[in-house]
Amino acid sequence: MSPHSETERRRFGYYIPRPNGTVDFVVHFDTVSREMQDELHEVTRVIYDVQPILMAFEVVHRNHCDLVACAEAGRERMNNSPNNMVEVSTLMDALVSAIQRLNNFISSATAFLAQTEAHLRSIHGKEAPQVATWTKARRDAHAASFAYRFLYELRNFAQHSSLPLSGLDIDAKREHRHDRLDFRAVLSMYRDGLLSTGYDWNRNVLQEIRDQPEKFDVLPLASAYAHDLRKLCLIAILFQSDRLMRCAGYLDVVKRKIQFEPGALPVVVVGETVSSDLPPSKYEVIPTPQFEWIATNLATHQALAARGE
Numbered sequence: 001m002s003p004h005s006e007t008e009r010r011r012f013g014y015y016i017p018r019p020n021g022t023v024d025f026v027v028h029f030d031t032v033s034r035e036m037q038d039e040l041h042e043v044t045r046v047i048y049d050v051q052p053i054l055m056a057f058e059v060v061h062r063n064h065c066d067l068v069a070c071a072e073a074g075r076e077r078m079n080n081s082p083n084n085m086v087e088v089s090t091l092m093d094a095l096v097s098a099i100q101r102l103n104n105f106i107s108s109a110t111a112f113l114a115q116t117e118a119h120l121r122s123i124h125g126k127e128a129p130q131v132a133t134w135t136k137a138r139r140d141a142h143a144a145s146f147a148y149r150f151l152y153e154l155r156n157f158a159q160h161s162s163l164p165l166s167g168l169d170i171d172a173k174r175e176h177r178h179d180r181l182d183f184r185a186v187l188s189m190y191r192d193g194l195l196s197t198g199y200d201w202n203r204n205v206l207q208e209i210r211d212q213p214e215k216f217d218v219l220p221l222a223s224a225y226a227h228d229l230r231k232l233c234l235i236a237i238l239f240q241s242d243r244l245m246r247c248a249g250y251l252d253v254v255k256r257k258i259q260f261e262p263g264a265l266p267v268v269v270v271g272e273t274v275s276s277d278l279p280p281s282k283y284e285v286i287p288t289p290q291f292e293w294i295a296t297n298l299a300t301h302q303a304l305a306a307r308g309e
Contacts, residue, residue, distance in 0.1 A: 008271040010037060014260035022037060027269050027280065028258065038269065040286070043250045044242035047287050049123050050294055057233035058297060063105040064226040070094075070101045071187055071219060098187050099163050106155040109229055113138065114154075116236050130239045137235050146208050147224035153205045161199040164299065188215045193305040218287065223309070230305050237298060248295070251288050265289070 013027040117135070124130045191212045194201075200205050201209065237244075260266050267283040 001212075009283075011269045011284070012254075012258045013267050013269045014258060014264040015137055016261060016264045025280070026260070027221070032268055040250075040254070043247050044287050044291070046247050047121075047290050047294065050237050050240050050244065051290060052119050053116050053233060054294055055295055056108075056115045057229060057301070059108045060105065060112050060226065061301070063101065063108050063286050064222060067098070067101040067105050067187075067222055068219065070097050073097075102187070102218065102222070103158055103163075106151050106158065109225060110152065110155045112229060116232070119236055120236055120239075122238070128298050134232065134236055134239075138225070139231065140230055141228040145224060145228055146227050147221040149202070149205050150208065151221060151225045153202055157194070157197075157199050157201070160198045164191075186215075186216045187217050190215055227309060228307070230309075232302060234298075234305060244294075247291060251286075251291055254286060255288070 010032040011028050011030065012032060013025060016024040016026070018024060117131075117138075120128075120131050120134055142152070158162060189212075191214050194209055195206075254266065258266055266281075266286040266288050268286060269280040270282040270284060271280070
């Protein structure tokens with residue numbers, strides 16, 4: 001919330017965007033006390049503690065969805081080609097798109113891990129039990145999953161050695177002689193290509209790569225990695241579950257008090273309005289939309305985690 005003079009009068013209000021591009025506004029008469037203002041700031045601070053963690057993971061989630069969708073889009077383009085043939089330029093474009101999205105995914109995953117650890121330390125303190133719990137969960141995930149270990153390491157490989165995707169393998173079959181070919185695109189990693197670059201792989205990961213088939217599909221590994229990161233995100237956020245519940249209840253009281261219509265932006269108006277037909281020039285946004293974004297996305301990721309996704 002923006003700082004304003006402590007002597008200026010504060011009142012609840014809201015802005016209402018209209019379809020024609022105009023904005024209506026409502027300002028209540030009762031003054032918001034200093035105590036009420038301080039309580040609002042204190043209770044809603046949890047939004048700004050949780051938001052960076054959830055936003056960082058949301059980038060990971062969307063990049064993973066883009067990677068999966070990219071493979072499916074490539075398959076559809078090939079299956080819908082007019083002569084049922086795949087041009088080399090189409091394959092090259094599909095491969096570049098897949099490399100781009102895989103790079104985005106593994107880079108955002110590493111960023112999420114680093115940012116979440118730093119944010120938890122900032123909120124709770126470096127030696128806090130919450131930080132220790134999350135760090136243990138991260139190490140456990142790393143120890144339990146080849147997908148986690150490999151894709152975490154692959155980000156460094158991509159930066160220092162080579163593109164992370166070795167190839168886009170195309171399988172095609174037809175059920176009957178005169179049917180169109182049905183194409184399937186596989187985002188393949190080539191084991192020997194990963195081993196021949198001279199990159200200094202982590203010793204354990206190096207042996208695991210050697211144990212892989214000559215070609216292996218990266219999409220199932222990406223999905224497993226995304227699942228592990230989702231669980232880490234939920235652990236980090238649910239440290240704040242009591243504060244989030246308190247914030248939800250508090251904002252419900254504010255909604256009932258202000259009685260703003262759906263789609264309106266609730267605010268604390270600062271100072272006096274120039275006239276009854278002009279909107280207030282100074283106001284503090286009440287972070288109800290941010291809280292609703294957190295609640296919606298948190299529920300989505302809890303449901304995905306429960307389904308093992």
